[in-house]
Amino acid sequence: xxxxxxxxxxxxxxxxxxxxxxxxxxxxxxxxxxxxxxxxxxxxxxxxxxxxxxxxxxxxxxxxxxxxxxxxxxxxxxxxxxxxxxxxxxxxxxxxxxxxxxxxxxxxxxxxxx
Amino acid sequence: xxxxxxxxxxxxxxxxxxxxxxxxxxxxxxxxxxxxxxxxxxxxxxxxxxxxxxxxxxxxxxxxxxxxxxxxxxxxxxxxxxxxxxxxxxxxxxxxxxxxxxxxxxxx
Numbered sequence: 001x002x003x004x005x006x007x008x009x010x011x012x013x014x015x016x017x018x019x020x021x022x023x024x025x026x027x028x029x030x031x032x033x034x035x036x037x038x039x040x041x042x043x044x045x046x047x048x049x050x051x052x053x054x055x056x057x058x059x060x061x062x063x064x065x066x067x068x069x070x071x072x073x074x075x076x077x078x079x080x081x082x083x084x085x086x087x088x089x090x091x092x093x094x095x096x097x098x099x100x101x102x103x104x105x106x107x108x109x110x111x112x113x114x
Numbered sequence: 115x116x117x118x119x120x121x122x123x124x125x126x127x128x129x130x131x132x133x134x135x136x137x138x139x140x141x142x143x144x145x146x147x148x149x150x151x152x153x154x155x156x157x158x159x160x161x162x163x164x165x166x167x168x169x170x171x172x173x174x175x176x177x178x179x180x181x182x183x184x185x186x187x188x189x190x191x192x193x194x195x196x197x198x199x200x201x202x203x204x205x206x207x208x209x210x211x212x213x214x215x216x217x218x219x220x221x222x
Contacts, residue, residue, distance in 0.1 A: 105157035
C-alpha cells in the first residue's frame with residue numbers, strides 16, 4: 001500500500017507569495033492531520049479532519065492559513081500571503097480513526113520563505 | 115505549562131548503555147500513549163504503544179503510570195542505529211499532542 005503522499009517535497013518562495021501544500025491520505029484512513037515542525041516549537045498540530053470535516057483548527061496560526069479536505073483522498077494546506085516565519089516542515093498524517101490510534105506520516109513538505 | 119513535557123536531552127551514550135526517557139502529561143482525560151522515532155530530516159514513525167501493563171519489544175520497554183501521569187521508554191544495550199529523536203505522544207478525543215522530543219546519540 002502507498003503511504004501518505006505529500007507534495008511538493010521542497011518549496012522555496014518569496015514573502016507574499018501563495019503556497020499550497022497537498023496531501024493524499026492512505027486509502028481507508030478517515031482522519032487527517034496537518035502538523036508543522038520547527039526547531040523552536042517542535043511538532044505542532046495545525047488542524048485535524050475526521051471524515052473530511054474539520055474537527056479542531058485551534059492550531060492554525062492565523063487567517064493566512066487555511067486547510068480544506070474536499071474528499072476522502074485529498075487535502076490542501078494553503079498559506080496566503082506567506083511570511084519568512086512560516087518556514088518549516090509541514091507534515092500530513094492520517095489514521096484509521098480519530099486521535100487514539102497510530103498516526104502515519106507523509107515525508108513532509110519543507111517550506112522556505114525568503 | 116505545556117500539555118506534554120519531555121526530557122529535553124540530548125542524551126549521548128556509549129554503545130551497550132541503557133538509557134531511559136520520561137514524558138509527563140497534564141490532562142487526566144488522556145487515553146492513549148505512544149512513542150515515535152524520528153530520524154534526521156525524516157518523518158516520525160511509530161516505535162511502540164504504551165500500556166499501563168507495560169509493553170516490551172526486544173530491547174525497548176515502554177511504561178505508563180496513570181497515577182503520576184507519565185510515560186517512559188527504556189532502551190537496553192543501545193546500538194549506533196538507535197541514534198534518533200524520540201517523541202512521546204499523548205492522545206485524548208480530538209487532540210493528539212507530541213512532546214518536543216529527546217535526542218539520543220549512541221557513540222562507538
